[in-house]
Amino acid sequence: MDFFKIESHIDFLKPKKIAFIISAVLIVVSLVSLATRGLNFGIEFRGGVVVEAGFPDSVELPPIRDALEAAGIDRSVVQHFGSSREVTVQLLAEEGARAGETRDRIMALLRSVDAGAELRRVEFVGPQVGRELAEAGGLAALFALLMILAYVSFRFQWKFSLGAVAALVHDVIITMGIFSLLQLAFDLAVLAALLAVIGYSLNDTIVIFDRIRENMLRLRRKSTEEVMNTSLNQTLSRTIMTGVTTLLVLLALYFLGGEAIAGFSLALIIGVLVGTYSSIYIASATALALKVTTVDLVPPQPKDDESGVMP
Numbered sequence: 568m569d570f571f572k573i574e575s576h577i578d579f580l581k582p583k584k585i586a587f588i589i590s591a592v593l594i595v596v597s598l599v600s601l602a603t604r605g606l607n608f609g610i611e612f613r614g615g616v617v618v619e620a621g622f623p624d625s626v627e628l629p630p631i632r633d634a635l636e637a638a639g640i641d642r643s644v645v646q647h648f649g650s651s652r653e654v655t656v657q658l659l660a661e662e663g664a665r666a667g668e669t670r671d672r673i674m675a676l677l678r679s680v681d682a683g684a685e686l687r688r689v690e691f692v693g694p695q696v697g698r699e700l701a702e703a704g705g706l707a708a709l710f711a712l713l714m715i716l717a718y719v720s721f722r723f724q725w726k727f728s729l730g731a732v733a734a735l736v737h738d739v740i741i742t743m744g745i746f747s748l749l750q751l752a753f754d755l756a757v758l759a760a761l762l763a764v765i766g767y768s769l770n771d772t773i774v775i776f777d778r779i780r781e782n783m784l785r786l787r788r789k790s791t792e793e794v795m796n797t798s799l800n801q802t803l804s805r806t807i808m809t810g811v812t813t814l815l816v817l818l819a820l821y822f823l824g825g826e827a828i829a830g831f832s833l834a835l836i837i838g839v840l841v842g843t844y845s846s847i848y849i850a851s852a853t854a855l856a857l858k859v860t861t862v863d864l865v866p867p868q869p870k871d872d873e874s875g876v877m878p
Contacts, residue, residue, distance in 0.1 A: 579800075590737055598744070604750065605747065606743065606746060607746070607750045608754075609753060609755070610644075610657050611754050615659045615692055616689065618670055618686070620656070622652045623652070623681075625652055634676045638676055647826065708739065715731060719773075730850040730852075734849040735769060741841050742834055742837045746834070751833070761838070764838025764841075767835075778802050779851070806846075810840075817836045818836065820832040821833060
């Protein structure tokens with residue numbers, strides 16, 4: 568359904584070489600950052616302690632952070648959870664530290680800020696569990712990409728499949744690269760956002776590929792690049808509406824949702840922007856570079872001995 572009509576004739580694929588260069592630079596920068604700086608893994612991946620406390624009244628976070636730093640705890644994450652009267656403190660695992668002692672120490676520091684602080688929840692994540700989660704997350708992303716490769720190959724053609732997977736790998740690497748460059752916390756919520764980005768970008772790519780396939784079979788006198796440009800213009804209204812409405816929700820979550828979902832929202836915002844770009848300039852342009860033609864989409868004619876027709 569089109570909420571507004573746009574009859575555009577934009578030559579999207581004309582600057583495809585420039586787009587490839589920009590994407591290549593972004594991917595190289597992302598890979599170098601991932602190799603040298605790495606990701607700022609959260610407690611779920613590195614192991615640690617999460618203490619949640621409730622207060623009788625609203626509490627400010629800076630005094631709590633100051634109390635933790637004064638006690639020599641400088642690698643902590645302090646944030647509101649649910650409301651301004653509830654606070655979570657996340658600490659990375661320390662060599663030789665006992666979980667119970669760490670919990671009691673944190674609560675003592677919180678009560679030094681507000682004597683009414685009460686323990687609501689405490690979770691301990693061992694380093695071994697964190698490593699297993701990181702491996703499971705990586706395998707989940709790899710498995711998702713392989714299944715997408717098989718699905719798009721079955722539904723379309725292997726040249727489209729390579730284009731779709733190239734776009735997804737492009738989106739994931741650049742999103743992770745931005746988190747590495749800015750050293751933003753990479754936790755389970757961000758990993759879930761990356762998997763959601765894969766789904767969003769794939770959906771956008773499938774819609775465009777569907778229109779390209781339909782037009783390639785209908786507009787056989789036009790070149791492949793002309794057909795792709797026509798298809799991209801025909802789906803422009805849908806692309807804009809989907810992208811804008813999704814971004815409005817994500818921006819609201821990022822600015823109003825609190826620190827607990829800030830990383831999740833930011834990863835999705837980056838993913839939606841990069842995914843929309845890659846659907847046009849990576850997925851479609853890669854299929855075009857692989858010289859996809861109408862012949863690739865025409866089902867093979869059965870041979871006489873396979874059709875059951877007697878000679």
